[in-house]
Amino acid sequence: MTATVGTLLDDVHARAWDLCSRSSGSEEGTSHEQLAAGYLAAWPRLANAALRVLDAVHVEPVWLDDASAVREVLRAIADEKSLASPSVAGSEVAPAASERAVRAIATRLGVIADLLSGQPAARTEVDRAASLGLQANVVAVVHAVAVTTLAALGDQQEFETARWLMRGVVARSERQAATPTLERAGRYEDVAAISSEDRSLDGAIARWLPATVVALGSPRRVTQSALQFAAGDALILIATAGTVLYAATQLGLVPHDLADRARPTLVGAHEAWRPLVSWPGTVRLHGVRDVEQFEASRQLRQVITDNLRENRGWLPPGTMADRFDLASLLGSLRRGMHGLGNVSVAHFQAMDRLVRSPGQLWIAASAVTQSAYRGSATIEAACRKGWVPMPPGEPAGLALLADAKQALAATAVAVAALDATSAAAASPSQRGAGALQWDRGRIVAFGADDHPRLFETVQSSEPAGARSERRAPVRLGGPQQSSPRR
Amino acid sequence: MNGSLELARALGHVRNAVVAFVAADDPTGESLFLAAECLDLEGLFAELGVEQEFLDPERDAATSLAAASESLAAARPLVPLALWARLQAVRARAAR
Numbered sequence: 346m347t348a349t350v351g352t353l354l355d356d357v358h359a360r361a362w363d364l365c366s367r368s369s370g371s372e373e374g375t376s377h378e379q380l381a382a383g384y385l386a387a388w389p390r391l392a393n394a395a396l397r398v399l400d401a402v403h404v405e406p407v408w409l410d411d412a413s414a415v416r417e418v419l420r421a422i423a424d425e426k427s428l429a430s431p432s433v434a435g436s437e438v439a440p441a442a443s444e445r446a447v448r449a450i451a452t453r454l455g456v457i458a459d460l461l462s463g464q465p466a467a468r469t470e471v472d473r474a475a476s477l478g479l480q481a482n483v484v485a486v487v488h489a490v491a492v493t494t495l496a497a498l499g500d501q502q503e504f505e506t507a508r509w510l511m512r513g514v515v516a517r518s519e520r521q522a523a524t525p526t527l528e529r530a531g532r533y534e535d536v537a538a539i540s541s542e543d544r545s546l547d548g549a550i551a552r553w554l555p556a557t558v559v560a561l562g563s564p565r566r567v568t569q570s571a572l573q574f575a576a577g578d579a580l581i582l583i584a585t586a587g588t589v590l591y592a593a594t595q596l597g598l599v600p601h602d603l604a605d606r607a608r609p610t611l612v613g614a615h616e617a618w619r620p621l622v623s624w625p626g627t628v629r630l631h632g633v634r635d636v637e638q639f640e641a642s643r644q645l646r647q648v649i650t651d652n653l654r655e656n657r658g659w660l661p662p663g664t665m666a667d668r669f670d671l672a673s674l675l676g677s678l679r680r681g682m683h684g685l686g687n688v689s690v691a692h693f694q695a696m697d698r699l700v701r702s703p704g705q706l707w708i709a710a711s712a713v714t715q716s717a718y719r720g721s722a723t724i725e726a727a728c729r730k731g732w733v734p735m736p737p738g739e740p741a742g743l744a745l746l747a748d749a750k751q752a753l754a755a756t757a758v759a760v761a762a763l764d765a766t767s768a769a770a771a772s773p774s775q776r777g778a779g780a781l782q783w784d785r786g787r788i789v790a791f792g793a794d795d796h797p798r799l800f801e802t803v804q805s806s807e808p809a810g811a812r813s814e815r816r817a818p819v820r821l822g823g824p825q826q827s828s829p830r831r
Numbered sequence: 832m833n834g835s836l837e838l839a840r841a842l843g844h845v846r847n848a849v850v851a852f853v854a855a856d857d858p859t860g861e862s863l864f865l866a867a868e869c870l871d872l873e874g875l876f877a878e879l880g881v882e883q884e885f886l887d888p889e890r891d892a893a894t895s896l897a898a899a900s901e902s903l904a905a906a907r908p909l910v911p912l913a914l915w916a917r918l919q920a921v922r923a924r925a926a927r
Binding site: 577642 | 846849850853854859861863864866867873874877878882883884885
């Protein structure tokens, strides 16, 4: 299974949930002081990792930074050496389970930050919403650990400074931690650790993308074949994305309104790429095919055919859901569409270079339309059905460039619309009275009331597709439940 | 028989097949994969240095592929077995 930011967040939230659950019982052989010291010892590392995630995706400076208050207090904790100092009772003993648990969370947040480090700056509204959702998911974990730490600190005198810090974290993180999980989902959860050795669709895309971009980006290697292959692969990827989106919508994994918005954009992108597969017969570009691109393209088609097609058609939604985790598959296609976005840029740039530079493309002599270029040599070539270098400004070349531009624009629109479907399927949010709740695999903070119920269990409901959940509140101090999984 | 001309014609037919496959309104998506396979074929022609002959489109992609097959058969001594095999594989897939 491909590790994604989403699956890592699932894991981090489940671990934080377990941590909270453990705090309500007593750890065998560990005093409350040791428990608290263990949490505190791991906090600088947790704060650093959380800061790295919060800073991983650059956003437009004009956007308000919702996490600035949290960053401030996390920086203070990251710099606070006294938390792990021997002056704190219990910290001189071997790392307690509580410390290891928080360190494990910090490590995974660090991995998330690493995965996100290559992401371009957030520019669109979709990016911004995804970025805020990501922040909320990270801050919710920080909040949960802070609440648990604060509870463990008790009223011991030596923990006074730590208590102030933890209260600061809780207060500043509560608003973001309370963001409903539905509003947190976004495209950054699709960011994955993909190996090009992987034989999955992700792996095939990971091989196809650089091979195609390199072939198109090299003035010497780009050929008509390379451009046509890229366009043909684009058609297949878009059709695959549309098919998987349809299946996911049918099974309730994507809200219908989001799918309804994405579908026409995919159709538009598909239409835009079509003419670029079948170039005009009167224009050509010499050169042999790029072997790497050809192989990567063939593997991509093969993986799609082997996994998602049967009897010359796409798998029905039900069959697709039986064989694959559709939500993950849709995530793979969203990543694939982002890859296609890169290819469409490289394709347009290559076409722009070819059309605007003299002597790159060739045109059938009989097809030259500009009288200024219909000299005797051109007429002679036309008589023997020959070819001549395409004159500048020739309509056939400009039409190709216009098609490439249209494909680039339509692909960008489709990518954004498909990104928007990464929001989770809508369902009524059941807000209980507890301070922390488990909702769709993520921790959500709510204001405590007079009868706090800190935790609740989550059980997989029987029907209705992959991951619907129902919750049953459990009173604080009750028997421990195993942490739920999304 | 002019083998080079037949190869050029075969390529022209394959290109026409690509155009027909891409233009097809096919909800199964099969024509997209067939178009891609025809592009593979075009790549093989390019490696042989074949220049395309302009041809009027046939009535459909399958007919274009059949015509390409006839052209290759006419130029048999010049046709690498790989090219012939690939074309027949595409025709078989298209006929299914």
